[in-house]
Amino acid sequence: MANLHFHYGVMGAAKTAQLLTTAFNLMQTGKRVEIIKPQRDDRFSDNEIVSRIGLRMPALSLKNFDSYIPKPDTQFILIDEVQFFSSGDVDKLARIINYSKVIIMGYGLMTDSNEHLFPASQRLIEVGAKLHLIEANCQIDGCMNLATHNARFDANGHIITNGPQIAVGADRYRSVCRMHFEKFKCGMLLNQITK
Ligand SMILES: [Zn+2]
Incomplete structure (x- = not known):
């Protein structure tokens, strides 16, 4: 099984809701999960993540992964808005899973509004993350095309x-x-x- 995953989708594709659902299901079966988010994201709260449909869970808020070490019993690390970390942070995550049994799942945007990859998203591809597209429809009235x-x-x-x-x-x-x-x-x- 892949140990590094990137669940990507456009804004409004319910990425955070999927993260929270996955975390909930893992915890229900006794898995030990850490939820992390970039510190800059304070739309709702600095120590939890909240999806637009109202789900919420506590989260560790980090500026970067420079001094981050997973707890000894952590099995899954779920990262919200992973595109806001740096490509160097992705390298640090890759190193963590190279030397442990932890599974890391990042959730975030692939590209910005200028049609360019976010550096962290690019790095996730480069280091071999398994890619999972979270689909959403175009938000223009009446259009059923995939939002890209x-x-x-x-x-x-x-x-x-x-x-x-x-x-x-x-x-x-x-x-x-x-x-x-x-x-x-x-x-x-x-x-x-x-x-
Ligand atoms: Zn459209």
Whole structure:
């Protein structure tokens, strides 16, 4: 069985809910699980992770994996928003599983709103993580295509494709299919087709 997994999907694909469900099922069968999240993610709480549908569990909040050592009896490490760690952190995770029986499952985004891989996501592929796509439909009304892109829009509905990789603020996001991403790049406004 693979010992390093990357469960990836667009924003709103219920990645955190899947992480919490997996953690719950593992704990139900007596497995010892650590849940970790990047410290910068304080949308809801700094010592727990909360999914949009309301599930929540305690989590260890880390800036990086420099001084992290799993507890001696830990069997599974589940990491939320793994794309916000560095590629060096992924190397440290790979080293942990090279020398232990721990299984690591990262959950997060593959690409940013500029269509570029996050460094940690790229590194997970490079070091041989088993990839699992968490599917979601395009969020444009009436479109049933697979959502493949995290599109960022300014207040006027123009797509932003050269912004900072990690941005907080008033920008709006939609998870969209490739076709709609291209249409927005060609000048279609978000306001024209959705509220
Ligand atoms: Zn679409």
